[in-house]
Every structure is written in structure tokens, then in C-alpha cells.
Amino acid sequence: METATAPTGRVVLLAGATGMVGQEILAALLADKSCQVVHSVGRRKLTLSHPKLIQHVLDFKALGQLPNADDVYIALGTTIKVAGSQSAFRAIDFEAVVALALAARAQGATRLGVVSAMGAAPAARIFYSQVKGEMEQALAAMGFKTLVIARPAMLAGDREALNQPGRLGEVIGLAVTRLLKPLIPANYRSISAQDVAHGLVQAVQLGQPGVTRLLSGALQGAGQHAVK
Numbered sequence: 001m002e003t004a005t006a007p008t009g010r011v012v013l014l015a016g017a018t019g020m021v022g023q024e025i026l027a028a029l030l031a032d033k034s035c036q037v038v039h040s041v042g043r044r045k046l047t048l049s050h051p052k053l054i055q056h057v058l059d060f061k062a063l064g065q066l067p068n069a070d071d072v073y074i075a076l077g078t079t080i081k082v083a084g085s086q087s088a089f090r091a092i093d094f095e096a097v098v099a100l101a102l103a104a105r106a107q108g109a110t111r112l113g114v115v116s117a118m119g120a121a122p123a124a125r126i127f128y129s130q131v132k133g134e135m136e137q138a139l140a141a142m143g144f145k146t147l148v149i150a151r152p153a154m155l156a157g158d159r160e161a162l163n164q165p166g167r168l169g170e171v172i173g174l175a176v177t178r179l180l181k182p183l184i185p186a187n188y189r190s191i192s193a194q195d196v197a198h199g200l201v202q203a204v205q206l207g208q209p210g211v212t213r214l215l216s217g218a219l220q221g222a223g224q225h226a227v228k
Contacts (some may be wrong), residue, residue, distance in 0.1 A: 001211065003156060004121050006093075007037030009033075009034050009035055009037075010035050010036060010070045010071060011036060011037045011040065011067075011068065011069045011070050011071075012035055012037065012038050012039065012069055012070065012071045012072070013031055013038075013039045013041065013066060013067060013069035013071070013072045013073070013104055014026055014029065014038055014039065014040050014041070014070075014072075014073045014074075014142065014211050015040075015041050015042060015073070015074045015075065015076055015096075016073075016075030016076040016077070016115075016171060016196075017040045017042060017043070017046055017075070018042060019075050019076070019077065020048065020121060020155055021075045021115050021150075021152075021155070021193045021196050021197050021200075022076075022115075022195040022196070022197075024193045024194045024197030024223075025073050025075055025113075025190045025191075025197040025200065026038065026040065026046075026048075026053075026194070027074075027105070027197075028055065028197055028198055028201045029051050029052075029184060029201065030052055031035070032201070034205070036052065037052055037054060037055060038050075038054070038057075038102075039050050039052050039054050039066075039067045039069060040053060040055050040056065041053070041056045041058055041059070041100070042056075042057065042058070042170050043056075043057065043058070043059070044057065045218060046206060048056075051192055054067070055195070058091075059132055060076075060096035060099060060100070061091075061095075061096075062101055063100065063103045065103070065107070065118060065211045066100075066103045066105045066106075066107050067081040067105055067107070068108055069104060069107065069108075069109050070098070070110065070111065071109065071110075071111045071112070071204055071205075072101065072104040072107075072109045072111070072112045072113070073112075073113045073114070073201070074097050074100055074101065074113070074114045075115045075150065075197075075202070076092055076093065076096055076097055076100075076115075076143070077093055077117075078092050078093065078212055079128075080127070080128065084131065085161075086127055087179075089127075089128070090131050091129065092217065093132065093135060094131050094134055094138070095132050097114065097139070098135060098137050098138045098139065099113045101114075101138075101139050101142055101144075102142065103164070105142050105144065105153045109144070110144060110145040110146065110177065111144060111147075111148075111204050111207060112139065112142075112144045112145040112146070112147050112148070112204070113147075113148045113149075113150070113178075113200045113203065113204040114139060114147075114148070114149055114150070115150050115152070115196065115200065115203065116132045116135065116150060116151050117129065117132045117152070118134055118151050118152060118153045118187070118200035118215065118216065119151075120132035120133040120135075120136055120149075120151060121133040121138050122134045132139060135149075135189075136149055136213075138141075140211050142211065143159075145207070145209060146207050146208060146209060146210075146212075147210070147211045147212070148200060148203040148204050148208075148211075148212045148213075148214065149211065149212070149213045150196050150214050150216065150219060151213055151215050151216070152191050152192045152215075152216050152219060153187065153188050153189060153190060153191055153193070153216040155190070155191065155193055155196070156190045156192050156193070158223060161202060175224070181219075186216060186217030187215040187217040188216070189216060189217075189220070191219055191220060192223060194223035195219050195220055195222045196219050197221035197223070198222040199218065199222030199223075200214070200219075202222060206209045216219070
């Protein structure tokens with residue numbers, strides 16, 4: 001692993017920096033003057049290079065000891081179609097997320113921001129929403145001083161630019177929501193990955209004690225108030 005000089009600001013750990021929201025979280029943290037070091041953890045190395053960025057390639061099933069960090073952001077997520085099965089989906093969206101949070105908490109992290117999904121609930125009838133709800137429940141029991149959970153509606157962004165497979169339902173849904181936007185409640189409107197990322201970072205840095213859940217309505221426009 002790479003090493004860095006002793007930080008004078010906050011040290012942050014980020015998982016999922018290759019995804020739509022994760023890459024926006026990374027950009028926000030690298031631009032933030034109060035953030036001294038960003039440890040990016042993932043299964044492959046990023047092409048990005050930055051003086052504040054330290055990269056760690058690891059296996060989520062065998063994490064080992066993570067770097068010490070003040071704040072943690074987890075933006076891992078897939079779909080059952082992409083993962084290939086419900087068990088493979090759960091391995092990423094529940095098991096990997098929970099394992100990362102536990103390992104970071106053990107290293108002294110006190111604030112956690114995680115990307116979940118609208119409708120997340122342990123008792124949900126839809127498997128996707130159920131797993132997301134169970135993940136949120138597990139994180140809430142870990143004792144983080146601050147836990148911020150972003151629950152965005154449909155994400156608007158260019159998946160092809162990230163070498164991610166397109167999602168037909170998402171394309172159709174985004175087209176429909178653009179046409180009907182004035183009639184759709186704010187929490188159900190599509191939202192940019194940038195807004196989700198900046199809203200999450202801002203809320204984590206605010207440090208409100210306990211668990212905060214942010215729906216799309218509260219996240220809309222957050223990218224216009226970038227963290228400095």
C-alpha cells in the first residue's frame with residue numbers, strides 16, 4: 001500500500017469510487033480543503049492520480065485492517081441482473097457494505113455516509129429494497145456518532161462513460177420523469193449523481209448525531225452548493 005505524510009485535516013475512506021455516485025463523492029472530497037487524505041478502497045485501481053488520494057486494492061470478502069479514518073463513505077451497489085443472482089447481489093449490497101463499515105468503525109471512524117435506495121425497508125416485499133433496508137438496519141446498530149443514509153430515487157447519469165451496462169428500465173423511467181417532472185413529488189423525481197454525492201458529503205460533515213436519512217427531495221440541487 002502507498003503511504004502518506006501525517007494529515008492535518010480530516011482523513012476519509014471511500015469505497016465505490018468507480019460508480020456514478022462514488023466518483024462524484026471522490027471529486028467533492030478531493031476539492032474540499034478540510035479533507036487532507038482520501039483513502040480509496042476497491043477491487044481495482046482508479047486511473048485518477050491526485051496528491052490527496054491513496055489507493056488500496058482489496059478483496060471485500062477478506063478486508064484485513066483498513067486505514068485509520070475519521071469519515072467513511074460507502075457507495076457500493078449493483079443490480080440482481082448485473083450480479084447474476086440474489087445471493088451475488090446480497091454479497092455486494094449487504095455483506096460488503098456491512099463488512100467495510102465494521103472494519104472502519106474498528107479503526108476509529110465516527111462518521112459514515114452510505115448510498116442506499118428509495119423504498120429501502122427490511123420488511124419490503126421487493127428483494128432489492130429488503131436487502132437495502134437490512135443493510136441500513138445493520139449500519140444503524142454499529143454505534144457511529146453520525147450516520148447519513150442517502151435514499152435517492154432514479155439516478156440520472158452516463159453509465160456508458162463508466163463502462164457500466166445500461167439499464168433499459170432506467171432509460172425509460174428517466175424519459176418519463178423528464179416529461180412529467182412538474183407533476184412528480186420531489187422525492188420521486190430522478191436525481192443527478194452529483195446532487196446525491198454533494199448532499200451526502202455535506203450532511204456527513206455537518207455531523208448531526210444519530211441517523212439521518214436523506215430522500216431525493218432533500219438532495220435535489222446539493223451539487224450547486226459544493227463543499228469547499
